[in-house]
Amino acid sequence: MVHFANPNLLWLLAAVIVFALLFWRMRFLRRRRLARFGNPEVLAPLMPDVSKYIPSVKIVIALLAVASMVVMLARPRTKGKVSEEEVSGIEVMIAVDVSNSMLASSTDDPRGVSRLQRAKHVLNSLIGKLDNDRVGLIVFAGDAFTQLPLTPDFVSAKLYLNEISTGMVENQGTDIGSAIQVAMNSFSGMKDVERAIVVITDAEDQIGDAVSVAKAASDEGIEVDVIGLGSGKGAQIPLDRSYTNWLKDENGQVVTTYLNEQLAQEIAVAGGGVYINGASASALNELAKRLDEIKKTNFEKINYTASDEQFPLFAWLALVLIIVDCIFSNRKIGFLRKYNFFSRGAAVALLALCGGVASAQAPMAPALQFPDDSQRPERSYIRQGNEEFRRGHYREAEILYARALGVNPTSEVGLYNQALTRLHLSADQADANAELRQNAIQTMQQLVKAQNPTVAEYAAYNLGNVAFAQQQLQQALQSYKQALRVNPANELARENYRFVEKQLQNQDQNQDQNQDQDQQDQQQNQDQQNQDQNQDQQQQQQNQDQQQQNQDQKQQEQNISQSSRDQILNAVEKKDAAARARAKGEPAKGGGQRNRGRNW
Numbered sequence: 001m002v003h004f005a006n007p008n009l010l011w012l013l014a015a016v017i018v019f020a021l022l023f024w025r026m027r028f029l030r031r032r033r034l035a036r037f038g039n040p041e042v043l044a045p046l047m048p049d050v051s052k053y054i055p056s057v058k059i060v061i062a063l064l065a066v067a068s069m070v071v072m073l074a075r076p077r078t079k080g081k082v083s084e085e086e087v088s089g090i091e092v093m094i095a096v097d098v099s100n101s102m103l104a105s106s107t108d109d110p111r112g113v114s115r116l117q118r119a120k121h122v123l124n125s126l127i128g129k130l131d132n133d134r135v136g137l138i139v140f141a142g143d144a145f146t147q148l149p150l151t152p153d154f155v156s157a158k159l160y161l162n163e164i165s166t167g168m169v170e171n172q173g174t175d176i177g178s179a180i181q182v183a184m185n186s187f188s189g190m191k192d193v194e195r196a197i198v199v200i201t202d203a204e205d206q207i208g209d210a211v212s213v214a215k216a217a218s219d220e221g222i223e224v225d226v227i228g229l230g231s232g233k234g235a236q237i238p239l240d241r242s243y244t245n246w247l248k249d250e251n252g253q254v255v256t257t258y259l260n261e262q263l264a265q266e267i268a269v270a271g272g273g274v275y276i277n278g279a280s281a282s283a284l285n286e287l288a289k290r291l292d293e294i295k296k297t298n299f300e301k302i303n304y305t306a307s308d309e310q311f312p313l314f315a316w317l318a319l320v321l322i323i324v325d326c327i328f329s330n331r332k333i334g335f336l337r338k339y340n341f342f343s344r345g346a347a348v349a350l351l352a353l354c355g356g357v358a359s360a361q362a363p364m365a366p367a368l369q370f371p372d373d374s375q376r377p378e379r380s381y382i383r384q385g386n387e388e389f390r391r392g393h394y395r396e397a398e399i400l401y402a403r404a405l406g407v408n409p410t411s412e413v414g415l416y417n418q419a420l421t422r423l424h425l426s427a428d429q430a431d432a433n434a435e436l437r438q439n440a441i442q443t444m445q446q447l448v449k450a451q452n453p454t455v456a457e458y459a460a461y462n463l464g465n466v467a468f469a470q471q472q473l474q475q476a477l478q479s480y481k482q483a484l485r486v487n488p489a490n491e492l493a494r495e496n497y498r499f500v501e502k503q504l505q506n507q508d509q510n511q512d513q514n515q516d517q518d519q520q521d522q523q524q525n526q527d528q529q530n531q532d533q534n535q536d537q538q539q540q541q542q543n544q545d546q547q548q549q550n551q552d553q554k555q556q557e558q559n560i561s562q563s564s565r566d567q568i569l570n571a572v573e574k575k576d577a578a579a580r581a582r583a584k585g586e587p588a589k590g591g592g593q594r595n596r597g598r599n600w
Helices: 007-037 040-046 054-074 115-129 154-162 176-185 210-219 261-270 283-292 311-327 344-350 376-391 394-407 412-425 434-447 453-469 473-486 491-584
Strands: 002-004 076-078 082-089 091-097 134-140 144-151 195-201 222-228 272-277 297-304
Touching (some): 002 007, 054 311, 076 311, 091 144, 115 154, 115 195, 115 283, 134 154, 134 176, 144 154, 210 261, 261 272, 376 394, 376 412, 394 412, 412 434, 412 453, 434 453, 453 473, 453 491, 473 491
Parallel strands (some): 195 222, 222 272
Antiparallel strands (some): 134 144
16 A cells, blocks of 8 residues: 655645646647647648647646656555564663763773763673674663663664763752663563663762662562773773863862773672673673573564655656657657758749749748727638638638728728638639739739738738749848848748849859850950951952052053054154155155154
């Protein structure tokens, strides 16, 4: 059977119930707050790291750890066993002198171990050797009283023995007879049980007739043994550990105390026992041997086993639960975290919009729930519209959002949901729904400056998706930046912003490369043109040279022809002159002058 050492601490388990109720309350409020932004099933993809079950698992582990610690503090334990057995032994009453003289040194050294400390050491070892005997404890000075009745529990006897001090008895003196008498009355009274009294004292300042009382005890079959402590040379009684202040009498003289061995021996002889000097190294063995020689009596001994403490089990359980709670994270544990969906190879799937509908990696921001200050019909229409939107019935959802705007034309949530629905509607047959799409984009652009920060954030984010689908990267970059200004914790907008920024950088690099290529082509064309022009000039020069040569040749030919003509003309003229001369009968003269003006 299990029982608790501190059962009142079990009331702390009520705190576990309180914590559980508080957790349930917080989870309920969390679901209600999320419902203001949209349908939970629509919001779930936007929170990929949020686990639905791990928070509940962690609170259960934490509450079990708290409960284990409470039970540990209450100290559960099983009930100890009680067994009876028949053993043989004697009853021993130990009487210890606690008068002030027991503070003096037990040796000749005034700074040596006190007689009382020596008595505790001897008796502590003696109790350990008594085995199955029963032992009791009496303290005495001027008076005597029972400190511990007879018991087989030696552990308790040693505890009481260690607590003995000289201040336990106010009436000082050494009344050994009174101690023996109290011991005689402390025995169990069982028949046929051997009994013994062990008196440990310095036997000084004796009060009463201890010898006659010891004799009476012997007559009743009780043996009286005496252990004498102290020095025959005497020792002073220190008042503190400095050993400078000593006990003084009424005359101001330092008190010196001695061991009265003669009286101690007389008491032992009268009691039928033995006297042992406590300073002897063999004193303990002599006394144990003497008590062992006494005839043993059979009597029942009840054994109590200590209760088995069970709190270590709960302590280990609490430790394990705390470690498990520290290991588990509040975030979802998934293997997809190692994949980079924003790499260059995933560029097509990243923000691909089919006419405005985002892909799974970069979804459109969800439809929003009604605000707290909205009117009742407006809330109803928006709730119904969100339900149709979740099912993919965008036409029905647009009609319901239009009805909500009929109730409240300035509703930012209604305008946003309607514009988002039109973007989805324009995904099919984009050419036919171009006007609807343009209207949705204009509405989103107006809602970027909405008073509701969530509406402004989602509107800017969706505009970034639409601009990216149209390859308007600069506009998409500005839209994502606007969404991050409203909510810096929007991880989707942040990742999209980085991706678009990288795309722009790649475009700029490509443009620079194209410009460099164009410049190289232009330079090559210019060089080719210059080369062609030089070749044309050379050809023209060659043509001009050829023409000049032809002209020179013609001129030369003309010059030669003129000379020939002159020669022929002269020859003809000479011939004509000769002919005329012959006709006139005049001799012809070479080189005669021609008749001028004659037409021949």
